[in-house]
Amino acid sequence: MTQAHPSTDVVSSGATDKLARFVSESRLEDLPAAVLHEAKRTLLNHFAAGFGGCREGAIETLLSVLVPLSGPATGQLTGRAERLDMLGAAFMNAVSSNVQDYDDTHMRTIIHPAAPIAPPLLALAQSKSAAGQPISGRDLLHALVLGVDVTCRVGNAMSPGHYARGWHITGTCGVLGAAAAAGKLLGLDTRRMTWALGSAATQAAGLVETLGFDAKSLNVGNAARGGLLAALLANKGFAGPTRPIEGQRGYLAVMSSDPDISALLDGLGRSYEISLNTYKLYPCGIVLHPVIDACLELRTRPGVRADAIKRVVVRGHPLLRQRTDRPRVSTGREAQVCLRHTVGVSLIDGAAGVAQYTDAKVADDTIRALGDRVVVEEDTSIPVEAARVTVDLVSGVSETAYIAHARGSLGRPLSDAEIEDKLQTLACLNAPACAVDRLIEAVWGLDQSPDAGKLMPLAALP
């Protein structure tokens, strides 16, 4: 072929084949214990985020359409009593895990990996359990690790250009990991795994323009559903191209302007991206977290009160401005990606929890007034996980706080107990009837369970 094309040099690497072979041939014994433990933390946080999101309006609307169209309802939903067919349950549990921006984050890519990957595995496990062919907890954890690895590696290969252009990276990369993970549970060989990745790649979708709106949920829900569908189809022989990821008009060439194939493949099987997963303490865009920590710290300084503040200057990585600089928001949902609102609640309420991202809170005049006094400055020298906030007081005094690593970041990771606490808090808030203690116990003991399908009943309403 003589055509000039950005990905031409990528064609020869056989990236999809290498990735498919790795997933297909990976053995549970190869995984370090710390990696399996991180998979459990990822699962716990997934359920926490799902409890946090399970009462959102977007969930109710989606269920009003999907429940009447559901097939055999083998799949249960985090924090809900409704059931859906396997594909529908994968979709909905991905949505609830991601809808509040309370989910996990792979910082290098800003992917939230659990939402698109865990739900298809849990739905498949529950369906297999109902059919008398249970999937073991160890196999589910193994598949989760591999799915996160594929998702984040694909993200690494396209970052930062892909997300910056406007692709909602959790959706576009998540669908590949969902397919890989579900395909692993189904025991796909390398050829069929390649097909699954191809059927996933061609479903990759999601626009950043939808962030802050109900429509965002489609990106993550479809990634889960589409990845599971791709694996189910590949298992039945549904064929695809041999180079869906690196081919001339394949995934990387189409969705990235400068793919880095080495970021996709280097260290495959030696390091696992799930080791780099982090868990949010605050239910909002991850780039806002160091800003919150800075505001909470400033709030303890003498004289820092809302009515004494003339101006708040927030300096951060350009992504902070790009993702969160929106002057007027009208819903709690939008507020989760709004810097001004977040600064307002952090300085006034001294908190940035679920209670701070409601429609009512957005309408609060005091918070709005303080938000209007926020100035954003881009600074490429500040890493995305850091932020500097300066409060100029009417008295003429200025106070500054610099946060290098927000709470919950890799530099200051949440403890196991903090993740448990997050799960307990959110379950109490939105689904107090759920068997949360038993769920936590079941996740920590998942590698001993012969039937991972027993997990979802503990997360759903009875």
Add this chain to the structure above:
Amino acid sequence: MTQAHPSTDVVSSGATDKLARFVSESRLEDLPAAVLHEAKRTLLNHFAAGFGGCREGAIETLLSVLVPLSGPATGQLTGRAERLDMLGAAFMNAVSSNVQDYDDTHMRTIIHPAAPIAPPLLALAQSKSAAGQPISGRDLLHALVLGVDVTCRVGNAMSPGHYARGWHITGTCGVLGAAAAAGKLLGLDTRRMTWALGSAATQAAGLVETLGFDAKSLNVGNAARGGLLAALLANKGFAGPTRPIEGQRGYLAVMSSDPDISALLDGLGRSYEISLNTYKLYPCGIVLHPVIDACLELRTRPGVRADAIKRVVVRGHPLLRQRTDRPRVSTGREAQVCLRHTVGVSLIDGAAGVAQYTDAKVADDTIRALGDRVVVEEDTSIPVEAARVTVDLVSGVSETAYIAHARGSLGRPLSDAEIEDKLQTLACLNAPACAVDRLIEAVWGLDQSPDAGKLMPLAALP
């Protein structure tokens, strides 16, 4: 906003609002009679293509996965006895209409508009009919016209760069038209239509890399399903961004490098893109059609026999080479986008029908041998709907045929009778038990029907 971004200048036009308002406010009386007639031709050809595709392996595999997961089975399938829920039926009928490359073509964009748009409307009409709330035939035709208009206008705005980069344009643009059309049937106002377009835009997907493989079917099936889902959700208040198409990180900015907003909006309501729809005489990639006509003409020249041919030189638009220059194919599916196979069967069989695109035909040594003697030349001066074929005989004689407009193109459109004949032929081949005569009659009389839900039962197996 001070960020430099390709779409910045596009933001102010309110393109989504204009498009949504047009669809929402369009009145049936505004449509010229010729446009309504073309909608019927589009529907007839849609069923023809569906009959042609309904026995394909990809269909069987998809049904083996989707039937057991189906919800309430209100939706029937072209040429099949199985039923699926509304979303599943929209998906499957889009697949069968497109799987054989026998569908309609909007030449400026190479979009095949009916496959993603007609099935959601037919599935919705059948579901509404079952619920005792029938949709009239005129309303369905109206919605089909608008859906094709939206799909092809969006395609116009991104052509030729979008498809050339590797986006499967029928999927990526079809989802918007499917949402607009289904939204029209649901009576969405402008605001909700904007939401439907947003939920569709964020689901836009499909890689050219999958063409020739089962995985391609996901692009078109998901466009139909995703568009219908977007409209159903918008109808329930599922909100989206206000500028999903022209926003800074919206559809055009993300999926196109040089969007032309005037091609999207100019003449809205004055001209309808469905007037430019064409219908294939041959079940293969549209760019191959003038090549087939040229080969069929050459075959009538003295001395042109397979064993007397030294070389076949095909000159055409660069897209011909890009889409169809694949030396070795092994399946009938791949052969549908393979120039060498197509030249082989056209010159040897004197035909390029369904019988020429089978796995067995691909394995035919005589056809392979002739295919190996085909040379492709790019010529930017030759339009995409034209081709020049020269046959060099071993005798030293050369014969050349130039086809400016293939049969079935806008320059030589199929007659109504030829479309009926295509439908009859393909139904006889794959679904002889279907009520084809009644189906044809029902489509021509659709504007008189109070219940468009009565159409699918005539296309399905009893």
